[in-house]
Amino acid sequence: MEFTDLNLFRGLGEDPAYHPPVLKDRPRDWPLDRWAEAPRDLGFSDFARYQWRGLRMLKDPETQAVYHDLLWELRPRTIVELGVYGGGSLVWFRDLTRLMGIDCQVIGIDRDLSRCRIPASEKSNISLHEGDCAAVETFEHLRSAAHPLLFIDDAHTNTFNIMKWAVDHLLEHGDYFVIEDMIPFWHRYSPRLLEEYLGAFRDVLTMDMVYANASQQLDRGVFRRSAKKD
Ligand code: SAM
Ligand code: MG
Structure with missing residues (x-):
């Protein structure tokens, strides 16, 4: 394996195309009878959702x-x-x-x-x-x-x-x-x-x-x- 220098910017997630964030560890539709238990963090890297008109x-x-x-x-x-x-x-x-x-x-x-x-x-x-x-x-x-x-x-x-x-x-x-x-x-x-x-x-x-x-x-x-x- 060759290790490359991470100090050089290669792109967050190494993918320049925008993909809407996917929640892996929780449903997007959270049941309201468990409202109080809902996690308060985003569930994905916040930078993953920054976009402008799909870019x-x-x-x-x-x-x-x-x-x-x-x-x-x-x-x-x-x-x-x-x-x-x-x-x-x-x-x-x-x-x-x-x-x-x-x-x-x-x-x-x-x-x-x-x-x-x-x-x-x-x-x-x-x-x-x-x-x-x-x-x-x-x-x-x-x-x-x-x-x-x-x-x-x-x-x-x-x-x-x-x-x-x-x-x-x-x-x-x-x-x-x-x-x-x-x-x-x-x-x-x-x-x-x-x-x-x-x-x-x-x-x-x-x-x-x-x-x-x-x-x-x-x-x-x-x-x-x-x-x-x-
Ligand atoms: N400005 C963009 C934005 O706000 O969405 C993000 C730019 S990204 C943080 C940094 C960019 O700098 C990369 O696309 C990389 O190719 C470029 N870059 C890094 N070193 C460079 C160099 N020596 N000359 C020109 N571009 C360079
Ligand atoms: Mg910047």
Whole structure:
């Protein structure tokens, strides 16, 4: 048996397609004469049920609520998300901005788009780019993107070099750079380096305290460009 590195994201449950949760240890129709005995846990992994219109989406409800408020306030003309997986979050961003009457292009970048499940009929205002976050050349085509811009790192490779590239070449005053999921782990295992890396951006970015403390997945990872672009 060959053991692969579980540190690399391979997909929750290794299946990018959405399947409604199946209860194995209890009936879905619970008898009401045993109402008080019903288990109170879900009976399946909560991430298994996060979906948007049948596409898996790896953002939990609290995180969705934060993005909802951020989109309404920022009214982004471009959203860039590193890490596509099934593509559910891209469709969700597109649909939400459309509902809000925002003319927004949603750009997804991933080194493996084979798992993307967005149907051809659902691709308007969404563009997909195959590229590796390890190489900053991957981002050159973004330079012409419209602002305000929301940039989300949900791939977690080369994050701080990408952040530096974005600050030097992309982000304008008021634009956002979001690091999802990783900050609590990095802070736990490499607190000194994390503080040093974030501190290096003190003259250009600030942490937005309205959104940086409102969901676990966005914990202390929501940054806004405070300085003018050179
Ligand atoms: N954004 C999606 C959502 O919220 O539903 C989930 C993205 S998933 C957490 C992470 C994705 O990052 C995977 O699809 C993986 O292929 C991609 N990824 C990992 N390392 C990468 C790299 N070096 N360059 C580009 N994409 C990468
Ligand atoms: Mg995420």
